[in-house]
Amino acid sequence: MSGIEIKNLHKRWATFDAVRDVSFTVAPGTLTVLLGPSGCGKSTTLRLIAGLDAATSGQILIGGRDVTTAPPARRGLAMVFQNYALFPHLSVAENILFGLKVRRVPAAERTRRLRKAADILGLGALLERKPSQLSGGQQQRVALGRAIVAEAPICLMDEPLSNLDAQLRHEMRKEIRSIQQSLNMTMVYVTHDQIEAMSLADQVILMRGGSIEQKAAPVDLYLKPATSFAARFIGTPPMNLIALANGKGGAIVKGSQGPALVEGSGDGLLLGLRPEEIRIEREGIVPATIRSIEYHGADSILECAVGDQLLLVRVEGIRRHTVGDTVRLGWLPEAMHIFDEAQSQRVERKVLVRQAEPALRVAT
Amino acid sequence: MTLTALTDQPVHSRGQSFWRAVELAGCYLLGALWVLPLFYAVWMAFHAAEYEVRFDLFAPLTLGNFVDAWNAAPFARYFLNTFVLITVILASQFVICTLAAYAFARYEFRGKTIVFMLVLLQLMIMPEVLLVENYRTMVKLGVIDTVLAMGLPYMASAFGIFLLRQAFLTVPKELDDAARVEGAGPLGILLKVYVPLSRPIYVAYGLVSVSYHWNNLLWPLVVTNSVSTRPLTVGLQVFASPDQGVQWSIISAAALMTSAPLLIGFLLFQRQFVQSFMRAGIK
Numbered sequence: 001m002s003g004i005e006i007k008n009l010h011k012r013w014a015t016f017d018a019v020r021d022v023s024f025t026v027a028p029g030t031l032t033v034l035l036g037p038s039g040c041g042k043s044t045t046l047r048l049i050a051g052l053d054a055a056t057s058g059q060i061l062i063g064g065r066d067v068t069t070a071p072p073a074r075r076g077l078a079m080v081f082q083n084y085a086l087f088p089h090l091s092v093a094e095n096i097l098f099g100l101k102v103r104r105v106p107a108a109e110r111t112r113r114l115r116k117a118a119d120i121l122g123l124g125a126l127l128e129r130k131p132s133q134l135s136g137g138q139q140q141r142v143a144l145g146r147a148i149v150a151e152a153p154i155c156l157m158d159e160p161l162s163n164l165d166a167q168l169r170h171e172m173r174k175e176i177r178s179i180q181q182s183l184n185m186t187m188v189y190v191t192h193d194q195i196e197a198m199s200l201a202d203q204v205i206l207m208r209g210g211s212i213e214q215k216a217a218p219v220d221l222y223l224k225p226a227t228s229f230a231a232r233f234i235g236t237p238p239m240n241l242i243a244l245a246n247g248k249g250g251a252i253v254k255g256s257q258g259p260a261l262v263e264g265s266g267d268g269l270l271l272g273l274r275p276e277e278i279r280i281e282r283e284g285i286v287p288a289t290i291r292s293i294e295y296h297g298a299d300s301i302l303e304c305a306v307g308d309q310l311l312l313v314r315v316e317g318i319r320r321h322t323v324g325d326t327v328r329l330g331w332l333p334e335a336m337h338i339f340d341e342a343q344s345q346r347v348e349r350k351v352l353v354r355q356a357e358p359a360l361r362v363a364t
Numbered sequence: 365m366t367l368t369a370l371t372d373q374p375v376h377s378r379g380q381s382f383w384r385a386v387e388l389a390g391c392y393l394l395g396a397l398w399v400l401p402l403f404y405a406v407w408m409a410f411h412a413a414e415y416e417v418r419f420d421l422f423a424p425l426t427l428g429n430f431v432d433a434w435n436a437a438p439f440a441r442y443f444l445n446t447f448v449l450i451t452v453i454l455a456s457q458f459v460i461c462t463l464a465a466y467a468f469a470r471y472e473f474r475g476k477t478i479v480f481m482l483v484l485l486q487l488m489i490m491p492e493v494l495l496v497e498n499y500r501t502m503v504k505l506g507v508i509d510t511v512l513a514m515g516l517p518y519m520a521s522a523f524g525i526f527l528l529r530q531a532f533l534t535v536p537k538e539l540d541d542a543a544r545v546e547g548a549g550p551l552g553i554l555l556k557v558y559v560p561l562s563r564p565i566y567v568a569y570g571l572v573s574v575s576y577h578w579n580n581l582l583w584p585l586v587v588t589n590s591v592s593t594r595p596l597t598v599g600l601q602v603f604a605s606p607d608q609g610v611q612w613s614i615i616s617a618a619a620l621m622t623s624a625p626l627l628i629g630f631l632l633f634q635r636q637f638v639q640s641f642m643r644a645g646i647k
Binding site for chain 1: 538545560563
């Protein structure tokens with residue numbers, strides 16, 4: 001079993017830097033997700049790890065061995081591609097066994113591994129078919145099968161679920177996680193879907209513009225976003241980021257009359273609040289006006305104006321509010337995230353909001 | 365094929381149906397023009413010499429012309445020569461064009477564009493222009509009157525390189541990547557991914573090449589001068605030369621005989637050929 005260590009990895013194409021100074025480690029037997037919007041360098045990073053592209057500078061270590069210049073085949077890894085990369089002229093069985101034949105694995109061993117992979121993935125009845133005769137989900141399984149039979153310690157996945165419908169994506173997500181854990185694979189998984197990242201990962205590496213924005217466990221990424229970008233990227237609907245301003249006794253929501261929410265000056269700061277952390281309470285902290293209501297079934301998203309800032313608030317599904325109502329919004333002190341607007345970095349400030357008395361909360 | 369394709373279309377209006385009738389008549393006319401000489405040759409080949417210019421539906425059929433032709437010239441040897449020639453050319457073309465096309469499609473090297481332009485330039489030069497120069501080269505190489513001399517000028521075919529390069533470019537890069545991750549080397553990837561995926565192109569190209577070289581006369585005529593190397597076309601030419609006395613029925617029989625393998629092959633595999641040309645996107 002081996003882990004991956006990336007040190008100061010840099011990839012420069014002719015005109016721009018696709019990956020800038022990226023360093024991270026993947027512990028053996030864990031799943032790391034590279035997450036980010038398209039063009040953030042996550043796929044390039046994966047291709048560098050795979051050896052499909054050459055790094056401009058930096059080091060890649062797999063299992064403690066420097067493989068920065070090694071060809072893909074010598075890195076002890078398997079890879080699943082976005083469009084599955086199944087060979088259309090080969091049957092399912094031949095596709096799965098392609099690498100083993102190239103590596104001249106004995107026939108008996110090939111059969112054993114094929115049977116094992118087919119059992120895990122439920123492909124037994126499809127082995128003689130051609131890829132064009134399979135559904136998207138089945139093709140995806142064949143691609144997984146090829147990665148499984150390689151029995152490589154490392155498995156790389158490049159947006160493997162992006163071509164599947166929502167239902168199938170959910171099933172395959174669970175399946176990939178369970179395969180990864182039962183076979184104890186070290187996996188690097190690229191996706192732009194934050195839900196996939198949060199549900200799969202042991203470690204999420206959030207990238208933007210070629211550099212790492214934050215690397216953390218999913219829980220920490222959600223609870224303690226390091227930058228305003230990380231804050232906005234995780235969660236549906238995304239975290240509210242509202243501007244603060246200087247006010248009496250501390251920083252207030254820009255355009256409002258107070259009260260002071262954080263100590264010190266407020267100009268140039270952003271307050272982050274997740275929609276699901278905000279509640280409508282009689283004794284709430286700030287007054288707000290409901291601007292619009294979006295009904296989702298289990299819950300509704302209210303758009304509320306505080307000062308001249310807009311906040312999304314998630315409330316339970318029953319329609320108790322109408323547009324134009326004035327309500328008071330409350331939240332727990334630890335739900336507040338403060339960011340520097342110019343640098344977009346998280347800053348720690350003393351929060352002046354106090355947790356509401358339990359009695360009062362019940363009363364609402 | 366063309367006719368069935370046309371008649372399958374629904375008829376919409378009278379104006380259209382008129383033009384369709386004209387089109388159909390045109391098709392039949394051109395078809396008839398094309399096939400008449402062949403019919404005439406078949407007629408002559410299967411009838412005795414006195415029916416050469418006399419049409420009689422009930423004239424007695426005979427295979428005598430074929431027997432005479434076969435005995436008059438070493439056609440068995442010519443067949444063998446042509447077969448060897450075509451095999452050598454096609455095999456070398458496949459090997460050379462595949463490797464060159466792979467390099468042009470997937471590798472970056474200095475001067476790639478210029479070299480490719482030079483290859484394309486070869487497409488625009490008529491082979492006949494180089495007849496004398498090629499002959500000189502063959503003399504220098506000391507290979508005059510050999511199968512090698514007949515095949516050598518055609519082995520690196522610009523058309524083949526271009527065609528295969530285009531085919532290789534359409535193979536998804538992801539398949540290449542997948543094969544690399546699975547441990548295949550450059551040659552392994554070429555043989556296991558690119559070549560099988562371009563099979564229709566190979567069939568189409570093979571067809572063009574085989575029929576061209578089966579029918580090629582001028583260069584073999586120039587470069588060969590013995591029975592042991594002459595291909596069918598040259599043999600037939602020698603056979604039909606006036607000093608033997610012109611006997612059209614025997615010549616027709618010989619001509620039919622020499623083109624029969626190709627003709628039968630085409631008829632048998634017509635469907636596959638047409639499909640491969642459709643897939644290859646050339647007509």
